[in-house]
Amino acid sequence: MPELPDVENYKQYIDSHALNQKIEKTKVLNTKILDNISKNNFSKKLKGQKFTETKRIGKNLFVKLSKKSYLLLHFGMTGQLEYTDIDKKTNPHTRVCFLFDSGKKLQFVIPRMLGKATVIDSIEKYRDENKIGTDALEISKKDFIGTIENRRGAVKSFLMNQKYLSGIGNIYADEILFNAKINPAEKIDKLNKKDFEKIYKNIHKVLKRSIEANADPAKLPGTYLLPHRGKGEKCPRCKGKIKTKKVGGRTTYFCPNCQPKK
DNA sequence: CTAGATGTTAAGGT
DNA sequence: CACCTTAACATCTA
Numbered sequence: 001m002p003e004l005p006d007v008e009n010y011k012q013y014i015d016s017h018a019l020n021q022k023i024e025k026t027k028v029l030n031t032k033i034l035d036n037i038s039k040n041n042f043s044k045k046l047k048g049q050k051f052t053e054t055k056r057i058g059k060n061l062f063v064k065l066s067k068k069s070y071l072l073l074h075f076g077m078t079g080q081l082e083y084t085d086i087d088k089k090t091n092p093h094t095r096v097c098f099l100f101d102s103g104k105k106l107q108f109v110i111p112r113m114l115g116k117a118t119v120i121d122s123i124e125k126y127r128d129e130n131k132i133g134t135d136a137l138e139i140s141k142k143d144f145i146g147t148i149e150n151r152r153g154a155v156k157s158f159l160m161n162q163k164y165l166s167g168i169g170n171i172y173a174d175e176i177l178f179n180a181k182i183n184p185a186e187k188i189d190k191l192n193k194k195d196f197e198k199i200y201k202n203i204h205k206v207l208k209r210s211i212e213a214n215a216d217p218a219k220l221p222g223t224y225l226l227p228h229r230g231k232g233e234k235c236p237r238c239k240g241k242i243k244t245k246k247v248g249g250r251t252t253y254f255c256p257n258c259q260p261k262k
Numbered sequence: 263c264t265a266g267a268t269g270t271t272a273a274g275g276t
Numbered sequence: 277c278a279c280c281t282t283a284a285c286a287t288c289t290a
């Protein structure tokens with residue numbers, strides 16, 4: 001479930017397991033997820049290197065290699081990492097596998113293939129080319145408001161647009177707007193400064209709390225929407241019915257009573 | 263069997 | 277011309 005909290009979780013996973021081990025071999029089991037790089041070139045750039053540190057921007061994870069380059073991982077909708085013994089049977093959906101000299105391996109598993117891996121020289125250049133906006137936890141209140149007040153369309157669509165603010169996807173956009181008591185389909189031009197401030201505050205509250213919960217909705221407080229994200233569930237606040245609706249092409253869960261339209 | 267699923271993006275519209 | 281919306285992508289599961 002890779003939105004910002006999930007990717008942060010994978011960052012910590014690499015930090016605590018996969019750093020500073022020499023990569024003996026990189027297996028590319030499916031080239032479709034390689035972005036702008038050939039299988040051979042990808043493997044060659046990783047051979048003999050170590051992961052030295054990690055940096056996350058939005059849903060993108062940059063893993064620094066011992067030389068001046070980075071491995072970029074994007075998890076798409078279904079990506080995961082699995083760090084295991086080298087002998088352990090490879091997951092059928094593993095697309096790339098890094099074999100370490102420590103006897104361990106790191107598998108990049110993506111069942112639905114929407115995700116990518118590549119090696120890049122500059123994070124700044126990659127950000128520029130791929131239009132990755134400021135991380136949702138890094139943006140200042142001033143910049144957030146300065147950006148949102150000039151946008152149009154549904155407020156949820158804005159939150160999910162990685163160009164302006166990166167890291168928020170379908171699920172957490174719903175959670176943030178539920179906490180802010182704002183209707184996901186509300187047009188931005190109907191909102192005022194107070195609303196923007198409320199959204200900003202709840203972006204931080206929800207994302208930080210979700211990182212603490214290891215991006216596991218079941219570990220979130222019962223007052224959150226995520227544990228009740230299902231058909232016919234009750235709103236934890238007013239006990240009314242949670243409704244669904246398409247906003248920006250994605251299924252949206254919200255409480256019409258707590259999040260009324262203006 | 264069909265519909266929908268956490269993300270991104272090309273293509274078309276405003 | 278920059279922004280906004282929608283459909284399509286590959287595969288699995290309810």
